[in-house]
Amino acid sequence: MNIHGITTKIVSTLGNKESLIPVMIKDGVDSASLTYKSFKEGGIIEGIDRAIDEFGTQAIWIGGIPFYKKLIDLTLYKHARINPDVDPRIFNNNEYASWALKNANGIMQNDNIQSVQSAIKKCIRNNGSAAKKLYTAKVISATALTLITYFLMTKAKEKNIENNIRKELNSVNDHNIPSFKGIGKKLAEAVMFNPVHNMKIIDAGITTERLMCSRNKTEFYEHAIKEGGFLFFIYCFGNLIEKGINNLSNKFLKKPIDLKIDVLMDDKLKDSIIKGSLQKECNKLNFTELTITQKLDFLLNNPDNILVQSAKKAGIIKTTKDKSGKSFIDTSKYIDFKKLEELKSDLLNLDKNFKLSGENINSYLNKLKGLKVLSVLANIGISCFFLGYLIPISIYKYREYKTGTKNFHVEEDMKKSIK
Secondary structure, three states: OOHHHHHHHHHHHHOOOOOOHHHHHHHHHHHHHHHHHHHHHHOHHHHHHHHHHHHHHHHHHHHHHHHHHHHHHHHHHHHHOOOOOOOHHHHOOHHHHHHHHHOOOOEOOOOOOOEHHHHHHHHOHHHHHHHHHHHHHHHHHHHHHHHHHHHHHHHHHHHHHHHHHHHHHHHHHHOOOOOOOHHHHHHHHHHHOOHHHHHHHHHHHHHHHHHHOOOOHHHHHHHHHHHHHHHHHHHHHHHHHHHHHHHHHHHHOOOOOOOOHHHHOOHHHHHHHHHOOHHHHHOOOOOOOOOHHHHHHHHHHOOOOHHHHHHHHOOOOOEEEOOOOOEEEOOOOOOOHHHHHHHHHHHHHHHHHHHHHOOOHHHHHHHHHHHHHHHHHHHHHHHHHHHHHHHHHHHHHHHHHHHOOOOOHHHHHHHHHHO
8 A cells, every 4th residue: 555545544544433543542642641640740559540540441441342242243143143244224124125135246244255145134034123133232232241341440440559558558567657213213323333422331331430439529520520521522522623624624715625535535536526527426316306225226336426436435335345356335234325415415515616716626636635634633633632631730730729739639548548
């Protein structure tokens, strides 16, 4: 992969709202900064307490759900002979399910033997009832097991801290030294099919546990500052920054950068703009007048259409291959028409703004790409500044204000309790 491809991949990943990588980077900066500050201001015991709490929590938070989901795939799914990579959303509509089975081609990406058609056929029995129930059970179980693992780690950490303090006190004494319907259905689907939304449940559990199990009042408010800031800057602030930069670029610079970098980097997009065919091609797919089958057939039968190509680049349409390497639309993966319609709107907006700009196509697209890269980096950078610098300082400033010292107050409380 060349520099062009590597840059596109990095920016695409960092700017993907459904990717865990940006969340991991922000959380890593937050954890490292808080741990460093704890060692510096609070001493060894608080530093160790914070390190276990932050990095142990991060490992469980990031890896817990994928680990338990994989475990369920290898046990329950294998026993039921259901392929876990078939998206159960395709069974919510009989018309969609029939189309998916009829037009299935290629082999499953997680199985170099099983065909897509065979995988869907096994899942589609009884209207996909077993597959949908199994998937729901997997998400709920993986989330619950991750939270249980976190709670067990927390108890083990507290026991470890208490044992260290006991050893320290013993040493001091020895040496004589002083011391799925309607809104509910939409929310359920948002959580089950989006890993970032699924993480919010884990965060809610972690935040609740930390607040309820705070070892004194000062620690409670420190957790409130830390967790409140973390949740805001991880899940809300980034979206606000992105939306703000996109609006400013669109309104004042007349440069719409809502499209993913993968789409902007695609030479086929540039060719369709040069030919003046982008608007015509996009408008061939009418979302309001066509049935589900007609819309899906359009995507299947028009692989050269710029909207279809852009949807593949944006990850809205997934593809698979057969053993000879021929590519097909993977009908075992759900195609979200809402996202497809948003993509169409963004493409048409870009085409309109380019025509009004009077610029050279290469200059215009290069400016869009540059602004998109700056937008993604600004999003990550600003969030990391708040998480890695301002929040840790705020916690210790609050502690100093309330207690008159930056010392680890929990350690002092434990020593008094043990004595």
